[in-house]
Amino acid sequence: MDGGYLLYSARGSGGVAAEAALALIGAPFEVVEASTFDPGDVESGDRVLAANPMRQVPALVLPSGETMTESAAILIRLAELHPEARLSPGPDDLARGAFLRWMSFVSAAIYSHYWLKDDPFRLVPDAALHAEVDRRIQDRISECWAIMETATAPGRFILGDTLSVLDLYVAVVSRFRPRRQRFYAAAPRLGEVARRVDADPRLSALWAERYPFEPGWDRL
Ligand SMILES: N[C@@H](CCC(=O)N[C@@H](CS)C(=O)NCC(=O)O)C(=O)O
Known part of the structure; x- marks a missing residue:
């Protein structure tokens, strides 16, 4: 290493x-x-x-x-x-509270759903119910993105004019199912930020190798 x-x-x-x-x-x-x-x-x-x-x-x-x-x-x-x-507001920055709030929110309210979504048998033994479980999880994830959209005031990036790790986090987690088209519908301004992160030339090689924008990548 x-x-x-x-x-x-x-x-x-x-x-x-x-x-x-x-x-x-x-x-x-x-x-x-x-x-x-x-x-x-x-x-x-x-x-x-x-x-x-x-x-x-x-x-x-x-x-x-x-x-x-x-x-x-x-x-x-x-x-x-x-x-x-300069990937996060510092401890004395007025944006620090919002930064910590939304980092925790993406992790706890959204990302944590994938433990069940990826394998509904973990909590629901009846396979006949899995499509409904999946639908409800997708609805909840979309609802949480909409809550974040309403409670934030994005500029070029979520916390203002400077890209932070929060923008990277949202750009990646919003690509999980139900994927970006639904995310854009739930959270249009956050969607613009995510598109800006997708298009950052410093990251284009990384996206191509690690999370490519393959045909249909943004829809279920
Ligand atoms: N709370 C964890 C969740 C991580 C997570 O769910 N990672 C997925 C991949 S995107 C995974 O490893 N899933 C396998 C599993 O949960 O069994 C975090 O925020 O890092």
Whole structure:
């Protein structure tokens, strides 16, 4: 690892937000690929287990040797360890409260749904109910995006004129099902921010490799 970061992540996963943050920071990092959400890939969960007892990505091993899990915490920590990259408002910044609020919100109110959505058997043994469970989860996710849309006042980015890890987080998590078209309908101004992040030339190689905009990528 040579003093850099080691990130357990997967193509098309929430880990890509941490990859984007590391790319903008310009810090050396290696990725351990682990498609933990692929039910046919038990080995990936096993690979991540050393770093995360939840068998989830992302998990980050810092140059200090410390291991962190939880996407929001990882993004917040990366931003504070690299203030020169200006990826979060500082502790004394008036936007700090909103930053922490919405980082937690995306994690707790939206991202956490995918544990059940990706495998409804975890809580609902009757497979006949899974389509309905999925529909309700998608509705709830859309409702949460709409709540965030109403309670924020995005400029070029969610907190104003400066891109933060919150923008990276929203750009990635809003690509999960029910995907972007529904997100745009629920949260049009956040949608504009996400499109701006998609189009950031500093990230185009990363998106192409790690979360490509393939035909139909934005709809179910
Ligand atoms: N609370 C975690 C959720 C992470 C998560 O759900 N990751 C997905 C990939 S996008 C995963 O590894 N899923 C496998 C599983 O939950 O079994 C975080 O914010 O990092």
